């Protein structure tokens with residue numbers, strides 16, 4: 001892997017990681033087609049062969065026949081010593097797939113569910129994934145409960161996801177935060193960029209999702225690509241997805257990518273994007289649609 005490393009607390013990982021949400025097919029989120037078990041296992045094993053040592057997952061990444069955590073367990077355990085698995089709690093889905101949100105007391109059960117499915121005795125990183133209904137509200141009760149599970153040894157490091165700057169500050173007053181996992185990519189707003197840079201100043205990793213999918217979000221990458229992205233891609237003999245990943249990584253040494261794919265060819269491309277360097281001029285050309 002031709003990319004550098006960054007820190008997640010006291011853990012060092014390659015800056016190109018892997019997001020497991022696409023392994024089960026996108027049916028869980030109302031779009032796409034079911035994934036194939038063997039293909040998803042192949043993608044996970046190949047990712048590790050290529051040097052990926054940071055995988056993002058969640059117990060709520062499941063479709064009728066596949067669970068991301070169980071695929072990770074099946075494909076990769078016994079786990080390599082240096083593999084960091086990050087998961088997230090607060091949202092959940094019942095067996096029928098319907099969403100619900102945990103109370104602070106229910107977070108322990110969610111952590112234990114991840115432990116069981118992954119076959120681990122502690123979780124490396126757990127992100128508190130903040131619901132849209134709490135956007136801007138207090139997260140102290142939930143984060144405090146998670147900090148208690150960290151003190152109890154079930155979790156090594158804590159992060160926050162879909163967080164505002166104020167929520168990050170609130171969490172940091174309770175316990176150390178090693179990462180912020182928020183949507184970010186070409187087209188990010190000024191506010192999103194400010195939080196990314198604030199994380200760098202604080203020595204916190206910034207882990208963007210939707211760096212490739214962008215406005216397509218859960219539905220995935222759109223076939224319509226911006227002409228500037230295509231032009232930069234052509235100049236490097238690269239794909240648009242690679243340019244999007246490279247642009248995001250070049251926002252700061254503390255940025256860690258977790259591109260999600262169930263496609264072995266896309267996986268190879270995404271890992272190779274770690275070696276793609278964009279010039280200052282290209283970075284500026286790709287500052288598209290900055291809005292406050």
Ligand SMILES: NC(=O)c1ccc[n+]([C@@H]2O[C@H](COP(=O)([O-])OP(=O)(O)OC[C@H]3O[C@@H](n4cnc5c(N)ncnc54)[C@H](OP(=O)(O)O)[C@@H]3O)[C@@H](O)[C@H]2O)c1
Pocket residue numbers: 018019020021022056057088129161162181182208209210211212213214217218219220221239241242258259260261262263265266267269270
């Ligand atoms: N904390 C949160 O709230 C949150 C929310 C969403 C996601 N996440 C995490 O972040 C990870 C990344 O997000 P994401 O998977 O939604 O979005 P993403 O990485 O931005 O993009 C994934 C989409 O792009 C496609 N893709 C991937 N590599 C490609 C390539 N080289 N060329 C063309 N298309 C490519 C994928 O389809 P194919 O499968 O066909 O390649 C999929 O549709 C997730 O896997 C998940 O672990 C966290």
